[in-house]
Amino acid sequence: MLIALSFVTTIETKAATLRADNEPGTYVETNQKMRKHPRLLLLKGEEKKLLRDIKKDSIWTRVHLSIIDASDQISKQPYNLLQRKMEGRRLLSISRTALRRIFFTSYAYRTTKDTKYRDYAKTEMLNVCQFSDWNPNHFLDVAEMTLAVSIGYDWLYNELTPTERHIIEQAIIEKGLKPSFDNHFNIRGDNNWNQVCHTGMSFGAIAIWEQEKELCANIVNRAIWGEPYAMKAYDPDGVYPEGPGYWEYGTSFNVLFIEAIRQNFESDFGLTKIPGFMKTGEYITHMCTPGLGCFNYSDNGNGSAATSTAFWFYRETRDHNILFNQMRILHRRNPESLSRDRLAPAALIYGHDFSLTMPEQPKRLAWTGDGINPVYVTRSGWGYNDAFMAIKAGTPKANHAHMDVGSFIYESHGVRWALDLGTENYNNLEQANLSIWNMKQNSDRWTIYRYNNYNHNTLTFDDQLQVVNGRVDFKERKVEYPGYASLDLSPIYEEQVKNVTRRCELNGMDNLKVTDHIETLNKSTKLIWTMMTEAMVSVMDNQRIKLTKGDYSLTLCIQGANGKWFVENASPLRSVESENKGITRIHFVARLGRNSSTDLVATLNK
Secondary structure (H helix, E strand, C coil), X not given: CCCCCCCCCCCCCCCCCCCCCCCCCCCCCCCCCCCCCCCCCCCCCHHHHHHHHHCCCHHHHHHHHHHHHHHXXXXXXXXXXXXXXXXCCECHHHHHHHHHHHHHHHHHHXXXXXXXXXXXHHHHHHHHXXXXXXXXXXXXXXXXXXXXXXXXXXXXXXXXXXXHHHHHHHHHHHHHHHHHHCCCCCCCXXXXXXXXXXXXXXXXXXXXXXXXXXHHHHHHHHHHHHHHHHHHHHCCCCCCCCCHHHHHHHHHHHHHHHHHHHHHHXXXXXXXXXXXXXXXXXXXXXXXXXXXXXXXXXXXCCECCCCHHHHHHHHHHCCCHHHHHHHXXXXXXXXXXXXHCCCHHHHHHHHCCCCCCCCCCCCCCEXXXXXXXXXXXXXXXXXXXXXXXXXXXXXXCCCCCCCCCCCEEEXXXXXXXXXXXXXXXXXXXXXXXXXXXXXXXXXXXXXXXXCCHHHCCCXXXXXXXXXXXXXXXXXXXXXXXXXXXXXXXXXXXXXXXXXXXXXXXXXXXXXXXXXXEEECCCCCEEEEEEEEECCEEEECCCCEEEEEECCEEEEEEEECCCEEEEEEECCCCCCCCCCCCCCEEEEEEEEECCCCEEEEEEEEEC
């Protein structure tokens, strides 16, 4: 078996020449004998066993029926077919809608044989194949559209006329595969683009293999060689540097790719052996908060959702902890919520042969992982009202990163007392001509309210930004409850202070303590300690603030320096940024003397 991390001989291809220091090796041959269609994800005849299995489990039955119900809505006459309508520089929302529509209705046809689903899927596929292009300038759009059309083509192959097949094949080749050689994405990239784009192209190649064998073999070989560049980000503990939401995006496509190459080439070419990858199910389990939110550092939203990807990791590892939060989500929000995921049929494909009975609570109450953006979490328990604290280290220079090094969140009783605002609307910022993908120190990115350290639960000195090129690791971590973690934050405040460390500890329900040790340089230094909250805020005195949300209240107390509390709405100045309604920015401002040493202790308790 060839291992994907060892780079061997160059593939010569008429389609393109890959220019890189190391080039793809020959993992699959042009003369590879392929399975008959359907050959992707749900192989020929496998729907029969799937249907038998899901009838044995009430949750899977409801998930299945929710996909059928959604397909009913999608396939209603008259067809409301997609149009090539751009949003800024993206066609991505159209591609994602196409993926959900085609995947769902193709699944519905294969499991019910009702021709209305087949007819709709064919019509929508032929429709998007008539688009002038799939927007190669933002190649995620092409990757998702190619995935959509490839699944539909493969699953409905025997229902398509020769003319229909030809139209779809040519669209996959001309609008998907060939443009992938025009430097539209970094084939050795270290982020979700790599995973999504290689996967979309590989599905296209496997689907239409017989029509362009040399091109298709090159595509698959390039992906087997290229995806490890992104997968190395999971090393060593499975932490995804771009955060939980992007974990779902990149990882969901990554496992689709592994499924496809296993099924068609009888090997995963060592991809599942890449350090950290098979541990990442633990990461996403512990990122989910008691209130079914998530630790939404970087460009991530606050929600946790049922995801097909988690079921793949459970199938591969049989780690029941991975199912725990998935089952909580499905029970609390009902199983039908999974059908919001455009990849929902994959959940049934991965998981139909195991029961979705509620597993026991995970025994571990604290978890930590190293990597590009190390994280630490601890909790009082796994129930909805339990307390949860998380803190991150890392660097602002990581993909999708914010200036949130040292930032923490805290939740109890289902209330996010200390929160992260999360991601912004990329299109709105881009339309305002803000250079949000430039990660340099003086970039527009760091003028965005949600992105800089001024508006995260961390420190600011003399109104300066964190140092983009700085990197922080944990000093100490206790992975038992009650737990704590400490960091040396000095690298991201270089030349602002001499030394600064932070220690966060959860000592029981409603008992959070954050200790900052600060040593100043030979200058008077302005310190700002910031916390964002969804609670109502009332200043009691220069040391204490009362936080109230519903029936619960906590007191935030700060000691160790003479200063003053300031409370304001979390409102950015630009109209293109989110209003952050209902969010309050609390900041404690103090003046620290030159060459001084200060221990600032903040507590949050009843």
